[in-house]
Amino acid sequence: MTDTGLRLIAAAIAIGFGTIGPGIGLGLLVNAALGAMGRNPEAAGQVQINMFIGIAFTEALGIFALVVSLLIGFKIF
Amino acid sequence: MKRWLPALVILAILFVPGFILPRFGADAVTASVAVQPEVLFELELGSFTLPVSNTLLTTWIVTILILLFAFFATRKMELVPSGLQNVMELIVEMWDGLGQSVAGARGRKFLPIVLTIFIFVLFSNWLGLVPGFGPVGYIVVDEKHPAPEGIVTFDLPHAWEEFLGPKASGEHGTSEHAGVLAPFVRSPSTDINTTLALALISVIMTQIFGMQALGVVKYWFARFLMIGKFIEFFKTLFKGKPNFGLLVFGFLDLFMGILEFISEVSKILSFTFRLFGNIFAGEVVLLIMAFLFFALPFPFYALEIFVGFIQAFVFAILTLVFMTIATTAHGAEEHH
Numbered sequence: 272m273t274d275t276g277l278r279l280i281a282a283a284i285a286i287g288f289g290t291i292g293p294g295i296g297l298g299l300l301v302n303a304a305l306g307a308m309g310r311n312p313e314a315a316g317q318v319q320i321n322m323f324i325g326i327a328f329t330e331a332l333g334i335f336a337l338v339v340s341l342l343i344g345f346k347i348f
Numbered sequence: 349m350k351r352w353l354p355a356l357v358i359l360a361i362l363f364v365p366g367f368i369l370p371r372f373g374a375d376a377v378t379a380s381v382a383v384q385p386e387v388l389f390e391l392e393l394g395s396f397t398l399p400v401s402n403t404l405l406t407t408w409i410v411t412i413l414i415l416l417f418a419f420f421a422t423r424k425m426e427l428v429p430s431g432l433q434n435v436m437e438l439i440v441e442m443w444d445g446l447g448q449s450v451a452g453a454r455g456r457k458f459l460p461i462v463l464t465i466f467i468f469v470l471f472s473n474w475l476g477l478v479p480g481f482g483p484v485g486y487i488v489v490d491e492k493h494p495a496p497e498g499i500v501t502f503d504l505p506h507a508w509e510e511f512l513g514p515k516a517s518g519e520h521g522t523s524e525h526a527g528v529l530a531p532f533v534r535s536p537s538t539d540i541n542t543t544l545a546l547a548l549i550s551v552i553m554t555q556i557f558g559m560q561a562l563g564v565v566k567y568w569f570a571r572f573l574m575i576g577k578f579i580e581f582f583k584t585l586f587k588g589k590p591n592f593g594l595l596v597f598g599f600l601d602l603f604m605g606i607l608e609f610i611s612e613v614s615k616i617l618s619f620t621f622r623l624f625g626n627i628f629a630g631e632v633v634l635l636i637m638a639f640l641f642f643a644l645p646f647p648f649y650a651l652e653i654f655v656g657f658i659q660a661f662v663f664a665i666l667t668l669v670f671m672t673i674a675t676t677a678h679g680a681e682e683h684h
Contacts, residue, residue, distance in 0.1 A: 316449045327666050331618035337625045
């Protein structure tokens with residue numbers, strides 16, 4: 272296997288496995304937030320904003336995987 | 349008929365470059381996907397040269413567009429808004445309401461910077477999606493190195509040969525004029541420098557607002573250098589009755605302060621790469637889909653328009669929320 276092939280596989284693995292966790296986390300988070308909004312529509316605004324904060328922190332993990340994948344894929348390291 | 353004219357024009361703009369490009373120009377044009385923006389020309393400013401990349405040029409275009417938008421939206425203001433004024437009022441009212449519900453009375457203070465970020469990011473995300481902007485550019489011909497290292501390239505004529513037949517890629521059919529297509533206009537959000545600058549502005553302004561609201565000394569000691577518990581411990585030590593529980597909590601607070609500091613740094617990182625990653629990945633997807641089949645980008649165009657709006661919204665609302673958290677005194681929630 273050539274170096275380039277190995278590098279591309281590494282980049283694919285980094286982003287592929289790296290997004291599993293954040294994906295599950297985002298699902299749980301939005302599930303809970305939508306449930307809360309359905310039960311208590313008056314608090315929807317506040318729930319939505321806190322949901323966005325949670326999404327930001329959860330998504331950051333996926334973004335770190337993306338950064339690592341880009342670093343490997345574009346031969347920056 | 350009149351209704352369909354804009355749609356027809358957009359379709360023409362979308363299709364014409366795609367059909368013309370493989371027939372003229374260099375034989376083996378490779379449209380590139382590069383993290384680094386292509387430098388178009390260099391400006392001489394005295395002893396200092398400013399390389400103007402296509403993303404910087406687009407940033408200027410975006411700035412001019414926003415200025416024009418603001419000018420025409422507020423030129424003839426009426427009580428019952430119409431046209432551009434209506435759009436402007438929609439945006440401002442939406443953010444005014446959000447600011448009130450997130451930050452309360454302080455919301456109006458954060459609004460100028462939050463709204464600026466929102467409008468700038470929205471315009472720059474959407475400008476990169478305007479049909480025809482991607483394929484219009486000049487071809488960087490490099491005889492020795494057809495494709496720079498670290499750049500993923502797509503052989504454009506080869507992809508089109510399957511759709512248009514073998515003659516579409518030009519008469520010569522050889523790759524002696526191999527080159528890379530450098531577009532004139534590229535969304536600023538696909539340049540890591542722009543997103544890093546926005547992230548730095550957002551985080552530094554958050555710190556400034558926090559120091560303004562709580563006082564410089566109090567802000568630092570309440571968030572990053574939490575040594576209040578240590579001081580209380582030494583007070584009890586000098587009285588002769590040392591309270592070691594306070595010492596434990598003091599170390600805990602110190603550790604929390606370090607964590608808080610790290611989270612500030614990671615905020616910059618996640619702001620930068622959230623916007624960059626989403627928009628850059630979107631452009632790559634559009635490019636790949638365009639080379640697979642000519643009608644395939646349409647659903648992804650719709651998705652990218654949505655993603656562009658969502659990313660602008662998320663960037664702005666996170667700035668607003670972080671500013672609110674920074675200006676809230678530590679432990680204020682416990683008192684009421």
